[in-house]
Structure formats: C-alpha cells, structure tokens
Amino acid sequence: MTQRIYLDHAATTPVDPEVMEAMRPYFTEKFGNASSPHAFSREARAAIDEARQQVAQLIGAQPDEIVFTSGGTESDNFALIGTAFRWRDKGKRIVISAIEHHAITHTAKFLQREMGFEVVAVPVDKHGVVSPEDVAKQLTDDTVLVSVMMANNEIGTIEPIADIARVVRARGIVFHTDAVQAVGQVPVNVNALGVDLLTLTAHKFYGPKGIGALFIRRGTRMFSLLHGGEQERGRRAGTENVPGIVGLGKACAIAQRDMAASSARLTALRDRLIRGIMERIPDVRLNGHPTERLPNNVHICVKGVAGEVMQMNLDLAGIAVSIGSACTSGALEPSHVLQAIGVPREWVRGPLRLTLGRDNTEEDVDRTVEELARIVTRLQQVRRS
C-alpha cells in the first residue's frame, strides 16, 4: 500500500511531538493535584499558570481571562448556557448565525425548548459570510447574547467578527465567537476582534483532545456550567486536566512561533489543490469564500455524485477526507451550512472537505487530485450504466 494521506485536519490533528514531550511528565512523576498544599501540587499549579500565560498570549488576552474546559463543545455550552441563565431576567433572545457548529445550534435549541428562549439565526450570503448589518437588524432590547463563529468548520469562510462585535457590543449585548477552527491557524486577537467570549480547542492545532478554553473578558458576567470545587477561580469546577492544559499551552506557543510561515505554506498548497480540482474534475464547484477562507480549507461539491461515496473511494485509496463536519457524517440531511449558502439541489449531496496540515506536501495534493479525478470519472460512468 502506498503512503496514506491525511487531509482531514479540520476534524483533528496529530499531537506535535514537542507537545507530547511537554505533557509526558505530568502523567507520571508530576502527577499532583494542583489544589493540594504540597510540592507535588505546586509543580502542577506552576505548569497550569505557565499554560494559561501561553494561551492568553496567543489570543492577546490576560491570563485571568482564560478558563480551561474539556474542549470546544464545553466552551460553547458554557458561553451560551452560562450567559443565557445569567441574563434570563433581562431578556430571552439569542442571536446566532445560520452556519454555526452543532455545539452552538443544538445548545441554542435546548435553551429554546427547555428554557423558553427565542433563538434567531441570521442568514449568510452565498459565500457563507454573515453581514454585520443583518446581525444589527436582529438586535432587540431583550437580546442577551450573540454568537457568530470566527471561521466555518465546513466551508472555511472567515467571518468579519470585529465588525459584528462592534454592532453587538454597542448595544451592550454579550458577544461570543466559536473560534475553534481559527485559533492556531490565523491570527486571533480578542481585543482587535472586540469579543467578550471566545471558544478554542487544542486538538485542532496539534494539541491533545479533551482540552480547550473559553476566553471570558474581564467584567463579563455569566454563570458557571460545572459546579463543585474552586478550580479555575470557581468558574469551572473539576480537578484540572494538567497534562492536557500543558499540551494546550505548548500548542499555543508553537502556533504563535510558526503561524506566519505555516499559514503561507498552507495557503499555497490550498490554492494548488483548488486549481488542480477545478482543472481536472468535471462539474465541480468551490464552496466558501474565494479569499476570506482558512488557509487549509478546500470545500467542493461535485454535481450528481454522492459525497459519501467519493469519501469512501478516497479512503480505499488511502486518502482521508471528510464530507463535511466530522460530527454529522452519516446524516441523511444535507448539511445546514450548504443549505444556508444556497447550494443547488443537484450539488448539495456531493460535498467533499479537504483540509490540509503541516505534514502535507505538493505530492500529496497532486496525488489527491489524480485519485479524485479517477474516482469521479468512474462514478459518473457507473451512474450512467
């Protein structure tokens, strides 16, 4: 079998060996509980402090604005539920975009169904861009939270978060962004963006799974999701995942160090992949914004061919891709993101997401284009016969 090619970095990434090394001692000799009154504990505490500093630095925050969580989903739940419950006497309206991750949409639906919140989804344009004006139109006196993702996990479009945050915060409304796909890949600065809450997770940028953070701007009032001990200054109870936290910190430090170079390299690879696909595959369209997109994201739809079948065929050829977000694979309904950007019916069942990473090469890209061209041609023949 030829070398396998991994093109699903938006689903998850391998742990950087440097990150792995940094984490290793905290599983074994430095195993202390950070809340205990002895030397073992102090080692753990110091490591957490250091990691908090590293995370804060990557996104331009203060260390005390970082709360460690179990990852993107928890941070999103924390942001929405914690804010909604805190302000439920002020108002019961939540505004999100039409292309949020399910960690946002399903949490919002829960608040709607069980707590009587009104949830409004702002539409997007054909590239998946949320317009600040459209958001502004939805803001009312009883709106307590707006949540718009920074970069879409399927089509890779980067949203004008700073502009959206400006109109939201001008009304004194809390603004959250799910930046899971953006952090570590593109520059993210919470002050330049002007967000109150921001979700990030380690495993999307060469850190371990099961650890993430929620940025909570100083002065932002909300409730905790997990109650118990005084960890994270009472904002997130539960014994700290010290190795995970150390891994997240290290991944942030590496991202900060390497981002400029890696982003330029990925952008070039991405554009080579897009060019190859457009030249070689018949009846194909690129989804998402042509330029305002993540440096590693290529998302296409092939007309009249099932995305699932292309994905399986690529897998059999040793190439790992996705048909959308990893979390909804196997679902029958076309993705809500593709519906929101108005992908026509004959195309919507043929999505393919290819997301590059730092180990991918030009050869990987070229072989992928070759394989995909071969597969699509064969599928079109099978369908005709």
Added chain:
Amino acid sequence: MKSRVLAAMSGGVDSSVAAALLVREGYEVIGVTYKPYVPPQADPFAPPRFGGCCTVGEVEDARRVAMRLGIPHYVLNMSADFEETVIADFIREYARGRTPNPCVRCNQFIKFAALRQKAAELGCDYVATGHYARRVFDESIGKYRLLRGVDDSKDQSYVLYVLTQEQLAHSLFPLGTWRKEETRQFAAEMGWAVAHKPDSQEICFIEDNDYAKFIREREPALAQPGDIVDSAGRVIGKHAGIIHYTIGQRRGLGIASPAPLYVTRIDAARNVIQVGRREELLSSVCHASPVNWIVGEPPATPRAVTCKIRYQARRVNATLTHATEEALRLTFAEPQSAVTPGQSVVVYDGDEVLGGGTICACHDEWSEAVPAA
C-alpha cells in the same frame, strides 16, 4: 489480485464469518453495515436499543470484526431507500389485510439493489452476504441457479427467490456449503464474541415484535375497530383493527366459544375479521403474484415440485399447475393450513429454487376477486 467485494456485515455471526472466508480466499473485502431504519429521533436519555439489526450494538460488533480482519468498514444509512421500498410496502400490505414479508423485499430492493449500486460505486464486483444458500452457474444454459444451503435447518434460499440473473451474477454466498455449527465454531476459533450471539428472529425495524404498534404509530387510521364474523357472516365480536390480526391467529380474539376459533380471512375493504374452526384454515391451492423465476423464465407446467408457504414452514409436495411471467398456481398434495396472502410461496425442485411469488389467494374462487399487487 482477486476482485473487490462488498461484504454486508450485520454484526451477526453469519455475515462476520462470510466476510472472513472471503478475506481468506484472497478477495479485497470491504465491510459495510447499513442502517435500514433509523427510528425517529427519540429522547437521547432513553436507554439505547441493543440487538436487532439497526442498533448501536450491531454496528459496533461488525466494526470490531472488520478491525480484526484488517478490512475497511463503513456504516451506510440506507433508511431513505428502506423507507420507500420496504416500510411503505409493509404498511400498505397490512392496510390491505395481508401479512407481508419485509425481509424478502429488503433483499430485493436494498441488499441486492441499493447496496449493489453502492458496491459498484466503490469498485466492487460483488455483494456478499451471510445467507445459507448456494449460487451455481449452469454452463448448459448460461445462467445462474439458486440452490438451498446445505444446512437444511438454516437454509435461507427462501428469502432470495426474488433475485434476478443480473443480481445473482454479482452476489456471493460464502456460507452456502457451511453448517451453522461450523460457522459458530469458526467464529469461536477466531475468538470473536459474536460466535455465541443468538440468531435474529424478528423483523429488524420493529421493537419487541410489536408490528401492530409500529403501524398504529405511523398510520393511526389503520387501527379502526370493526366486526368479527363467523363463517356464516354473523357478527360475533369486535376487533381492534385488522392490522392486529394474521391468518391462523388464535389468541387475542376475545370470543368465548366451545371450539377454538382462528382467523380465517381478513377483509380490509369491509374492515371485517372472519373466524372459523381449525379445518376452515385449510387450502388445497395457492395463487401468487407477482412472481420471479430464477432462470428468468417460467417453468413448463404441470410440474411436480415442493413448496414453502412461509419462511418457517416445512417444504411440502405440490404440483405447479400454472406458471407465467406474472403469476403462479400450486395445488398442494395435502391441504395446507393458514396459507396467508402477502407471504411468499417459494417453489423448489429438489435443492433448486425455481422461483416464487407473493401469495394473493388461497382458494380458486378468491383469485378473481383479489387484484394483483
């Protein structure tokens, strides 16, 4: 390299061993577990369903076996196709007062059609299943014949009588020459937990075998109460809706009678259940339509054959008195009890499946009145 095969893996012992045998023979095997039915979104905190062919446990078992065999494994959601071709028909048949066999239709439209299409799209030449049945190419006529599995007690050729030559040409049944004990033995030697799993008995998409509840939930209108009448047409009781009854049923009639009473006829048009004594269940003939003939054309009649009037029935002697592209008629050597419209009758010559059809009438005088499906 040998051809690429899509192995339908249900998570049970048979399809697992079938996949293993193909790997051993050098095929490039791709394991697929398809979900025929995804129940309407329930409370996620409700206890999950385990067991039955579309449940969590089955997919996991299949995936584990595929992992051990070192073959790729995919889960396909085929519920849209299944809904359209199997479930819709299942409900329609009950609404007509018939008792359908969804497994036959699943083979016809899902396993050897929709799944076969997926197989072609994945570059596979064959779909393989764990059915106990044999496929043999007859050089003299240039066609495939379908034979019973060698394990008489496990033979599953009954549910395959609907296959066309085209479908047979692209099917593999690795267990056709195996006995069930050998299959279990093989799985046990491989160290698989599935070796000791019980055989599936019930309809895969119906929980607790309560098909009436399933239909009621989807089509409440089909559970209209009506009259129960005796053979003379006298009303002797009330029924809870014809979907709750099947020919030959004795329990649940709620009628006091000196001799046991059985459902002898379901009249959907009048919403009436007719009951009678055990002898009234007997039929000496059976009409079926539509039909399928394995070699592609009906056999010459009359012909001495054996036949099976439902999956779990024994084969009995009969004469095939009429056989066309559309219909067949059989005369039983001995009258048969509870010949049930909607079930399949399968016709054999020795070990060979000649074909079969959907039973539409069990008395000659009915055959005119019952429209072909």
